[in-house]
Amino acid sequence: MRPKTCVVTGSSNGIGRGIAERFGEEGCNVVVNYRSSKEAAEEAVETVEASGGSAIAVQADVTDIEQVEQMREAAHEAFGQVDVLVNNAGINQDVLFKEMSHEEWDVVLDVHLDGAFHCTQVFYDDLVDAEQGRLINISSIVGKGGNFGQANYATAKAGIFGFTRTLALELAREGTTANCVAPGFISTRMVEELPEKVKERIRNDTPLGRLGTVKEVAEVVAFLASDRSSFITGEIIDINGGKDL
Structure with a gap:
């Protein structure tokens, strides 16, 4: 049985990199996508390969559909058909709405929504033709509850929910699933750079009393990409330590 081929957008750092490396532990072929962090992407490739998978780093700006098409060509040339697409690429530009x-x-919105549109459309036929096609979108707790100074980010992440549920309906007749993971505050470089008083407030507001880890998110994504999740589709899975209970 051939290894699954997984494309993870925005996977040179943070949650995306953790997902790519977790796929490597499963022995998958992994396309590590990056926009500008070439060195970090190449380090991720080394980690995936050291853990038993195969990987290539592919530069592509997900807001440019032609670059996404070139990424598909690179994936096909290296590994053949793609089985799993993880739409993870994202950015934030935090500012009060009045000043935005x-x-x-x-x-x-271009990176989160246009990026998901471009990648899903380009890899759509791969996912449909795969024996166990999986579309997994990465959203955020902010898409549900909003966040001060993040009207653009919250809107984009909320849009991913509707996108996921619609694609789940359209892909279901092909036997392909589509699900969404919505992390809470995860211990990534971006979060760790927040002032300590802000991190302390986040921990206090989280029932489990701590930040989540990249590994915890990656484990859920790995499950959704596996045959163990074959009857799960259209779901939004929160990984937030109980924050919205």
């Missing part, structure tokens, strides 16, 4: 420029609004 249209550019700051557009750039966040």
